[in-house]
Amino acid sequence: MTRERRMERTTPVWQAPDETIELMGPVSGNDLNGWGETEVRQPSLVMWANPAHLAHGAVQRRMTEQFLDHPELRSVLRTDDRHSPVPVAPDRVDATPDQWMADVREFAMGEAGHRVELVGVSQPRPEWFFEGRSSDLPFVIMLGLAMDHGELATAPEHTSAIEVHRQYNRGTAAARSLADFIRGRGYEAHGHGGPGAGPMQMVPAAIEAGFGELGKHGSIINRELGSSFRLAAVLTDAPLQATPRDIFGADDFCVGCRICTDACPPDAIAPDRRLVRGVTKWAVDFDRCLPYFAESYGCGICIAVCPWSKPGEAPRLADNMTRKRTRTAGVGHRSS
Numbered sequence: 001m002t003r004e005r006r007m008e009r010t011t012p013v014w015q016a017p018d019e020t021i022e023l024m025g026p027v028s029g030n031d032l033n034g035w036g037e038t039e040v041r042q043p044s045l046v047m048w049a050n051p052a053h054l055a056h057g058a059v060q061r062r063m064t065e066q067f068l069d070h071p072e073l074r075s076v077l078r079t080d081d082r083h084s085p086v087p088v089a090p091d092r093v094d095a096t097p098d099q100w101m102a103d104v105r106e107f108a109m110g111e112a113g114h115r116v117e118l119v120g121v122s123q124p125r126p127e128w129f130f131e132g133r134s135s136d137l138p139f140v141i142m143l144g145l146a147m148d149h150g151e152l153a154t155a156p157e158h159t160s161a162i163e164v165h166r167q168y169n170r171g172t173a174a175a176r177s178l179a180d181f182i183r184g185r186g187y188e189a190h191g192h193g194g195p196g197a198g199p200m201q202m203v204p205a206a207i208e209a210g211f212g213e214l215g216k217h218g219s220i221i222n223r224e225l226g227s228s229f230r231l232a233a234v235l236t237d238a239p240l241q242a243t244p245r246d247i248f249g250a251d252d253f254c255v256g257c258r259i260c261t262d263a264c265p266p267d268a269i270a271p272d273r274r275l276v277r278g279v280t281k282w283a284v285d286f287d288r289c290l291p292y293f294a295e296s297y298g299c300g301i302c303i304a305v306c307p308w309s310k311p312g313e314a315p316r317l318a319d320n321m322t323r324k325r326t327r328t329a330g331v332g333h334r335s336s
């Protein structure tokens with residue numbers, strides 16, 4: 001399959017320099033991620049944590065050094081991570097789940113909440129938490145932060161990485177503000193944004209909360225923003241309600257599209273789904289992606305070239321795919 005895939009490419013496959021291959025070390029990230037495993041399990045922490053505890057920590061360290069060496073990147077890299085959450089108020093605000101949802105949306109999408117573009121809620125599953133991590137809090141509020149596609153499309157230049165980090169910073173600030181807002185109303189809440197790994201994987205939580213479908217490039221495709229957005233999250237016991245999944249045909253679209261597959265310099269995006277920790281899904285080849293990612297300020301080519309990410313295109317494509325799905329299978333607009 002790999003040989004056939006490479007023969008179809010019109011551009012040569014990027015080869016990692018020996019120095020980067022050496023930094024990668026002997027451990028396969030795909031093995032750590034559970035490729036081929038039939039059982040559902042918690043994911044291992046593979047990147048964006050304390051590099052001393054990571055199999056590929058040397059690669060992460062070098063990326064951090066490169067960012068810090070670059071004056072423009074250094075200015076957006078969040079190095080001071082101190083934040084003091086407000087105490088949980090002794091008296092709880094008494095409101096219905098509908099009212100809580102409206103209040104959370106209003107806060108998060110308003111100025112105090114950093115004007116996030118997407119808000120949804122899901123009920124965390126144990127297998128979303130990294131090994132050794134868990135939470136008794138019954139809800140996770142997912143936030144989506146739109147990226148400037150013009151900046152994103154400069155990938156793999158450093159200007160794309162600047163925009164990615166700007167939105168990670170906005171997401172972290174938004175999640176912390178929202179958590180403080182909820183704590184001030186008498187409930188537990190813990191906010192987290194990227195790029196550092198928090199307690200849980202955010203992509204499955206965001207898909208469950210209705211942000212969209214998983215694309216072949218391993219990121220979410222949203223019906224408004226395509227893949228041009230970043231995520232942040234707030235775990236809480238506030239009396240919220242889960243928002244429904246949104247299935248509009250992005251997955252079907254990916255089956256017949258190979259734009260990201262062809263554009264990925266190291267050929268890390270497979271044309272077929274894979275079995276990963278008991279679930280068959282689109283999955284990027286970590287061992288191929290990471291060396292290029294590390295050499296190119298976090299890359300991002302795949303989400304930039306995705307046709308859904310082009311400003312204004314996602315709603316049109318979503319409508320087309322929904323009409324097609326309705327015609328061929330009689331399925332509805334949204335599914336829970």
Ligand code: SF4
Nearest residue numbers: 215216254257260306
């Ligand atoms: S570029 Fe095409 S195949 Fe890749 S994620 Fe986007 S729609 Fe799917």
Ligand code: SF4
Nearest residue numbers: 264289299300301302
């Ligand atoms: S981030 Fe870059 S290297 Fe990684 S899968 Fe996307 S295009 Fe390929």
